[in-house]
């Protein structure tokens with residue numbers, strides 16, 4: 011069908027980091043507030059455990075079949091995406107790229123189930139499992155049958171750096187969630203929930219002190235739209251990094267060159283050229299304002315009425331610069 015055709019154009023799973031992103035986004039879509047990520051890079055194994063609303067046995071049996079998403083109902087819905095998953099492809103792809111096992115117990119359910127899937131996402135093994143409500147996905151022997159893909163990847167240390175980067179990006183978009191990450195059974199890092207993203211950033215950029223940051227939240231009257239902007243004034247925050255500008259939209263880190271340009275020029279109008287901003291911008295807009303098809307990876311977007319948003323962002327930046335200078 012048309013829905014199937016559209017979602018297969020999604021991004022590919024080509025690294026540890028993309029596996030982690032897919033699994034963590036599923037946890038967030040399931041309403042998780044605590045996500046535990048365990049990595050065993052030498053074994054090509056990763057496990058993501060969450061306290062989300064879980065799956066009942068029926069859903070669990072379907073989860074890894076081709077194009078099984080619980081999140082899209084018609085082609086139209088694809089353009090009104092509010093959940094992070096919108097392809098129904100990740101778990102199915104993982105059955106072909108790795109060994110996949112999922113344990114899940116729905117919120118309010120009496121029992122959990124453990125399912126091991128075969129290469130086509132069908133059930134290989136199924137048994138009752140004792141777990142707390144939520145879901146535990148284990149991906150093992152990643153790319154075992156794709157030696158070229160394995161060889162094309164950087165070494166384990168660099169891959170783990172990429173994983174850390176992905177988790178940090180996701181955390182910035184979901185500051186109320188706890189991320190606990192281990193490597194080879196040893197605690198690696200934890201991102202603690204914060205009341206706002208401004209309070210979370212110092213955990214990710216240790217050279218930034220909480221007092222260096224200003225946060226502005228702008229609700230756009232008569233709409234559901236919202237702007238959250240956190241800035242660090244360059245003269246106080248400029249340490250080692252040349253710049254640090256991140257943009258998210260509706261819970262997802264994205265690229266939008268027009269908005270990046272706006273951020274840089276707003277800063278440079280008021281501040282010396284050799285100073286660089288620390289800036290995190292999170293827009294909440296109606297999903298039909300976003301065009302995700304700017305590039306195949308769906309990370310770069312076009313935003314409708316871009317001039318309107320550029321103007322809003324400029325005034326939010328000017329406002330927070332005034333607050334900082336007051």
Ligand code: ADP
Pocket residue numbers: 032036037040060062063064065069073074078079080081094095096097098099100101102145
């Ligand atoms: P998508 O996220 O695009 O829907 P996936 O292949 O990533 O597709 O997941 C398939 C389905 O499995 C999801 O739609 C969801 O119903 C279910 N699922 C996957 N991970 C979880 C999870 N951690 N908690 C609850 N349900 C999940």
Ligand code: MG
Pocket residue numbers: 032035036094095096098100
């Ligand atoms: Mg998904």
